[in-house]
Amino acid sequence: MAGKKSPWTKTKDTRKTGSARPGQTAGPGSLFSRLPGGPFRLSIGYVFAILVGLVLFNMLVVGSDTSVIPYSAFKAKIRAGDITRVEIGQNFIVGYLNSGRSSSADTSRKPFSLFNPATAIPSVRTVPVDDPQFVPLLEEKSVSYQSAPRDSGGVVGFIVTWVLPLVFMFFIWNLLMKRMGSSNSNVLAFGQNKALIVAEGDIATRFADVAGVDEAKEELVEVVDFLKNPKKYTDIGGKIPKGVLLVGPPGTGKTLLARAVAGEAGVAFFRMSGADFVEMFVGVGAARVRDLFKQAREKAPCIVFIDELDAIGKSRNAGMMGGNDEREQTLNQLLVEMDGFDATSGLIILAATNRPDVLDPALLRPGRFDRQVLVDRPDLVGREAILKIHAKQVKLEGSLELSKVARGTPGFSGADLANIVNEAALHAVRKGRKKVQQGDFDAAIEKVVAGLEKKSHVMKASERETIACHESGHAIAAAATPGADPVRKISIVPRGFGALGYTLQLPIEDRYIITSEELLGQIDVLLGGRAAEEIRFGKVSTGAANDLVRATDIARRMITDFGMSERFKNMALTKRAGSMSGQPQEAFLTREYSEETQRYIDEEIARVIAARYKHVLGMLEARRPSLEALTATLLEKETVVEEEFYALLAAASAEPVSAG
Numbered sequence: 302m303a304g305k306k307s308p309w310t311k312t313k314d315t316r317k318t319g320s321a322r323p324g325q326t327a328g329p330g331s332l333f334s335r336l337p338g339g340p341f342r343l344s345i346g347y348v349f350a351i352l353v354g355l356v357l358f359n360m361l362v363v364g365s366d367t368s369v370i371p372y373s374a375f376k377a378k379i380r381a382g383d384i385t386r387v388e389i390g391q392n393f394i395v396g397y398l399n400s401g402r403s404s405s406a407d408t409s410r411k412p413f414s415l416f417n418p419a420t421a422i423p424s425v426r427t428v429p430v431d432d433p434q435f436v437p438l439l440e441e442k443s444v445s446y447q448s449a450p451r452d453s454g455g456v457v458g459f460i461v462t463w464v465l466p467l468v469f470m471f472f473i474w475n476l477l478m479k480r481m482g483s484s485n486s487n488v489l490a491f492g493q494n495k496a497l498i499v500a501e502g503d504i505a506t507r508f509a510d511v512a513g514v515d516e517a518k519e520e521l522v523e524v525v526d527f528l529k530n531p532k533k534y535t536d537i538g539g540k541i542p543k544g545v546l547l548v549g550p551p552g553t554g555k556t557l558l559a560r561a562v563a564g565e566a567g568v569a570f571f572r573m574s575g576a577d578f579v580e581m582f583v584g585v586g587a588a589r590v591r592d593l594f595k596q597a598r599e600k601a602p603c604i605v606f607i608d609e610l611d612a613i614g615k616s617r618n619a620g621m622m623g624g625n626d627e628r629e630q631t632l633n634q635l636l637v638e639m640d641g642f643d644a645t646s647g648l649i650i651l652a653a654t655n656r657p658d659v660l661d662p663a664l665l666r667p668g669r670f671d672r673q674v675l676v677d678r679p680d681l682v683g684r685e686a687i688l689k690i691h692a693k694q695v696k697l698e699g700s701l702e703l704s705k706v707a708r709g710t711p712g713f714s715g716a717d718l719a720n721i722v723n724e725a726a727l728h729a730v731r732k733g734r735k736k737v738q739q740g741d742f743d744a745a746i747e748k749v750v751a752g753l754e755k756k757s758h759v760m761k762a763s764e765r766e767t768i769a770c771h772e773s774g775h776a777i778a779a780a781a782t783p784g785a786d787p788v789r790k791i792s793i794v795p796r797g798f799g800a801l802g803y804t805l806q807l808p809i810e811d812r813y814i815i816t817s818e819e820l821l822g823q824i825d826v827l828l829g830g831r832a833a834e835e836i837r838f839g840k841v842s843t844g845a846a847n848d849l850v851r852a853t854d855i856a857r858r859m860i861t862d863f864g865m866s867e868r869f870k871n872m873a874l875t876k877r878a879g880s881m882s883g884q885p886q887e888a889f890l891t892r893e894y895s896e897e898t899q900r901y902i903d904e905e906i907a908r909v910i911a912a913r914y915k916h917v918l919g920m921l922e923a924r925r926p927s928l929e930a931l932t933a934t935l936l937e938k939e940t941v942v943e944e945e946f947y948a949l950l951a952a953a954s955a956e957p958v959s960a961g
């Protein structure tokens with residue numbers, strides 16, 4: 302451009318040469334030479350540089366030989382005869398100056414001047430004004446005029462309208478690809494697993510790092526043994542389980558346990574989250590599953606751990622809108638793979654979920670995840686053990702008692718406790734201490750509880766008391782009812798799935814026939830929870846809702862199904878499933894008895910329940926010392942097992958207690 306010798310463009314050129322320097326570094330030349338080679342890292346900065354470069358390029362080329370002048374000056378030039386030819390565009394008028402060369406050449410359009418300065422005609426540009434006198438003036442001065450060709454850009458126009466959008470789209474595409482994890486430029490490599498799916502060897506986690514989930518640990522010790530000595534089991538003809546499903550609320554150590562199994566067995570560990578399989582593109586998840594199992598088979602013995610199994614394992618017919626094809630394919634592929642390998646190869650699949658209720662039943666069939674291990678929130682003893690594990694990392698004041706901390710954290714999961722230890726350490730540092738004190742833990746608990754209360758798995762003290770009393774009622778009613786199943790465990794640690802506490806009764810033998818007395822006994826035990834609340838607090842709570850559903854159901858079936866009522870002795874008052882369209886899910890019930898009979902059934906249920914409730918109230922009143930003692934013990938220890946329970950009953954009351 303500096304080669305321009307026209308007086309019209311001289312001043313402009315000097316200005317432009319000043320700014321041409323940055324244009325040379327950020328301009329198109331350097332841009333395009335950078336594009337194909339190099340590490341090809343895309344960043345916002347890069348895109349910005351391209352845009353700046355193009356704008357500069359545009360300015361340099363387009364603006365190089367045309368100066369913009371006021372409309373009045375433009376007209377003056379026409380009047381003076383300086384302009385021989387005019388192009389009228391929408392937003393501009395270009396006038397070609399009367400200097401030297403012939404103006405007839407249509408080819409001499411200025412953008413080419415950059416590359417071929419000789420053909421350039423100096424020109425001026427102006428912004429048009431709505432001026433009816435303009436064309437008459439041109440006529441008068443016999444200036445040739447035409448409307449400007451639409452493509453006024455030439456090379457620049459081509460770049461702006463075609464190349465730039467393409468380049469831009471290419472970059473966006475690349476950015477998306479990167480987001481989706483296929484960082485390699487090979488767009489077709491979707492099915493490959495992310496870098497995450499390499500086997501982790503040498504897992505340092507051991508069972509000693511997990512506490513408070515002893516039952517789960519016991520089951521998994523066996524899995525470790527399978528992996529270490531598969532021959533021991535296969536020689537005798539036993540089948541090694543293929544899949545073990547860890548079920549429990551978040552943060553209870555499911556992932557930790559899976560790692561510990563791999564660590565103890567000394568085998569490779571493949572970890573993938575269910576969400577990783579679910580991709581935008583149909584078929585990718587299935588390909589990932591295939592790939593994962595291919596790698597795992599090569600590395601056997603090993604453990605494949607699928608975290609958050611529910612993300613792919615959701616029941617296939619759940620959801621109204623036809624379901625999710627991609628997830629279904631992924632799940633099908635998983636089922637195929639699980640059926641396809643032989644457990645003697647030393648490949649065991651562990652999976653974790655906190656939503657076992659939504660899993661597709663096909664996953665739980667024999668030969669798949671036929672073993673389920675419950676990983677529950679820890680009780681008092683478990684919490685102390687977990688705190689001990691995590692407190693190893695921090696310096697504690699000698700006087701600090703972790704048992705006190707455990708006592709103050711009912712309902713906390715292992716992850717919550719790990720968080721508490723960390724928060725306490727941070728608090729100590731903030732206070733400028735060298736060691737963590739009890740006060741630091743108190744502050745940490747307060748802080749964490751505030752967060753957890755929102756998630757509502759921390760109970761208020763009064764709620765705990767109600768639950769302890771309620772569960773005691775069930776347990777004592779069970780112990781006092783002849784023929785009831787013995788109590789194995791009572792707990793007020795909230796179970797993950799709805800129940801606030803539980804009383805576990807296990808039958809001594811399988812029962813196929815239940816007598817009417819035993820049915821009434823079951824009702825008694827179910828009503829025991831609410832009765833205990835009434836005795837102790839003089840009021841009842843909503844905590845018994847599920848008990849009442851079950852008790853009422855037993856009472857109803859005694860009357861309608863088992864013929865145990867007085868008026869309809871030995872008669873079945875059945876309801877039959879009818880159907881409007883033949884579809885089973887649209888079934889509705891039609892009863893085959895009169896309205897009056899229905900009323901009798903309702904009243905009879907009410908009568909039975911009221912009578913049993915009265916009976917249970919009396920029974921618990923008579924055992925009030927046991928009730929109080931058990932409630933207190935539960936509040937303190939959170940879980941009471943069989944032996945402790947019956948010893949406590951014997952100690953609390955002189956009266957004979959039937960132990961089942």
Ligand code: ADP
Nearest residue numbers: 511512551552553554555556557687715716719
């Ligand atoms: P989940 O997979 O059940 O959601 P994680 O295994 O990811 O829980 O637990 C998160 C962290 O919480 C663990 O890394 C560990 O530090 C701590 N943690 C959880 N449960 C326990 C436990 N039972 N014993 C020791 N630490 C635990």
Ligand code: MG
Nearest residue numbers: 555556608653
């Ligand atoms: Mg986890």
Ligand code: ZN
Nearest residue numbers: 775830845848
């Ligand atoms: Zn109950």
